[in-house]
Amino acid sequence: MANRVQIPTSNSALIAMIADEDTVVGFLMAGVGNVDLRRKTNYLIVDSIKQIEDTFKEFTTREDIAVVLISQYVANMIRFLVDSYNKPVPAILEIPSKDHPYDPAHDSVLSRVKYLFSAESVASGRR
């Protein structure tokens, strides 16, 4: 059982968000917002790229966050960070935004699995 991955279980884990104003406001109305005693929130209304990078790194290392919602156009700004992330928890979900519809070609999870459909992988399996 050397390769068994331990999943950090939790009974009150948070949903974090890195998205545009309307998306964040909408999910906050659904009760997702959390502000701790140090006034740290589990959401970021997108502003600068540097802030997005720092916030993504923070959310993916916090133990109380189980899912990170990130608008796909924001994920495209830090694509190298998102694609290099491979932990099971927190799960990174790329969501559409008002002005940028979802594009499966850019989704990091689908990019990871799409090579199975490439001609190279089919040819190497047949050799």
Added chain:
Amino acid sequence: MEVVDHETPSLENGQTDKEVEENANVLQFMDSMDAYLTLIHSLSSTLRRGWLELASARHSMGASRVNTVLLDHTSHPAATSLLVTQDEGKVDSGKPHFTLCKWASSSNENSLLGEKQSSQDKLHPQLRHRGSTELYEEKTSSENKASREVDDPVQKERSKSLSMFGTLVSPKLRAAQLSFEAALETLVEIANMRSEMLCAFDQVNMKLAGRKDEK
């Protein structure tokens, strides 16, 4: 004279057990990927509805009343959270499972228990549905009472969440809240389907790598 190979047991259609398992893994991967894309499509339409309702609410209430400046920055816990467990399908799968806990707070433990009870009753209605119609009517009225008792704290939490925008809010804002709640449910399904897809992908990848090593 036909030579029977006893080393690789074959089935009627000529496939070995190993090939059947590989095909099952590939099918599971394809199914989970299809379900993932379908759920994303459903999420997109739910979010579009939510954004439109939010924009309508902003139009009727005024931009200053539906604004991020009004967000509550005082310390408070999330009313909606997630329960994360290890998937029980396979012991060493390393697959997380997410369950949404909507409007759950320390004061709402009774409402959660009530929701569990009413959902269990919905799953097994025929176990109690026996005897006369009077008994059935008593049961349905007690179920309605239970669901009303559950809904009241949930409605209170919903109103509390909207209170940052004022006491009287547009019906469109309430509709937007419900749309984003539905989007949250879809997102949790997407998270579970994502972990299932990645698990199936790892299985298929392992088989492919094993096949390459054999050759």
